[in-house]
Amino acid sequence: xxxxxxxxxxxxxxxxxxxxxxxxxxxxxxxxxxxxxxxxxxxxxxxxxxxxxxxxxxxxxxxxxxxxxxxxxxxxxxxxxxxxxxxxxxxxxxxxxxxxxxxxxxxxxxxxxxxxxxxxxxxxxxxxxxxxxxxxxxxxxxxxxxxxxxxxxxxxxxxxxxxxxxxxxxxxxxxxxxxxxxxxxxxxxxxxxxxxxxxxxxxxxxxxxxxxxxxxxxxxxxxxxxxxxxxxxxxxxxxxxxxxxxxxxxxxxxxxxxxxxxxxxxxxxxxxxxxxxxxxxxxxxxxxxxxxxxxxxxxxxxxxxxxxxx
Numbered sequence: 001x002x003x004x005x006x007x008x009x010x011x012x013x014x015x016x017x018x019x020x021x022x023x024x025x026x027x028x029x030x031x032x033x034x035x036x037x038x039x040x041x042x043x044x045x046x047x048x049x050x051x052x053x054x055x056x057x058x059x060x061x062x063x064x065x066x067x068x069x070x071x072x073x074x075x076x077x078x079x080x081x082x083x084x085x086x087x088x089x090x091x092x093x094x095x096x097x098x099x100x101x102x103x104x105x106x107x108x109x110x111x112x113x114x115x116x117x118x119x120x121x122x123x124x125x126x127x128x129x130x131x132x133x134x135x136x137x138x139x140x141x142x143x144x145x146x147x148x149x150x151x152x153x154x155x156x157x158x159x160x161x162x163x164x165x166x167x168x169x170x171x172x173x174x175x176x177x178x179x180x181x182x183x184x185x186x187x188x189x190x191x192x193x194x195x196x197x198x199x200x201x202x203x204x205x206x207x208x209x210x211x212x213x214x215x216x217x218x219x220x221x222x223x224x225x226x227x228x229x230x231x232x233x234x235x236x237x238x239x240x241x242x243x244x245x246x247x248x249x250x251x252x253x254x255x256x257x258x259x260x261x262x263x264x265x266x267x268x269x270x271x272x273x274x275x276x277x278x279x280x281x282x283x284x285x286x287x288x289x290x291x292x293x294x295x296x297x298x299x300x301x302x303x304x305x306x307x308x309x310x
Contacts, residue, residue, distance in 0.1 A: 162281070
């Protein structure tokens with residue numbers, strides 16, 4: 001499922017490089033959303049089959065950090081590809097879609113061969129590792145649930161209040177997340193910097209947010225607590241927004257510092273919320289339904305990419 005989704009949306013991205021009218025663009029965008037929609041829920045669910053509930057926060061953080069780092073360097077990559085304008089008679093923005101799409105096709109093919117369905121099929125695990133995984137699976141048998149699909153599990157998820165608490169929290173958190181990823185380059189450029197300098201100044205923010213989020217996730221797993229770490233992160237983000245509202249636009253230093261307050265809290269909130277949801281739903285098919293509904297309460301995390309500045 002995961003490499004198939006990657007392959008399909010990669011082909012759609014390549015197709016974006018050859019659109020000639022709005023109708024074609026809308027069709028590509030709809031297909032892109034359809035194929036991307038299952039990616040992050042599948043990855044979260046996949047990790048929950050390998051790791052116990054007390055080990056998942058830091059593993060889920062790696063998914064969000066990958067998104068953050070792609071946001072950090074994707075803008076510069078896009079800026080470089082736009083320099084290909086005119087090559088083979090194609091505009092630079094077309095090369096951006098074509099090259100990124102081709103790269104994603106290659107990655108999807110590799111993933112098909114290296115990503116195992118379960119620990120029994122994992123060639124990188126030794127016999128001792130697999131024996132340990134079987135013991136862990138027995139201990140967490142209730143969490144893993146029955147292997148057979150049952151519509152009753154879907155109903156359990158849809159009637160569980162925890163699901164809707166998580167969805168509401170995720171929706172609000174990702175409102176901030178999209179705002180940061182989309183507008184942070186524009187805000188920083190408004191300080192008077194050129195395009196390249198602006199993109200460079202976003203990188204430290206993403207790196208700081210990623211490091212802080214991984215550390216907090218590790219602490220969350222260590223102390224087996226989610227809300228106790230989510231709430232301080234939310235408060236930190238609120239303080240950052242307050243600074244942006246109260247500081248004059250001419251004060252570059254405090255405004256740039258405020259972004260360092262906003263970013264880590266956002267990742268902590270949305271990441272630990274996903275982990276809390278996974279921890280709170282058993283067995284497998286109830287958890288699969290819950291994470292799917294949760295992630296559809298937002299635009300997909302892979303959309304957290306800053307548009308290239310021109």
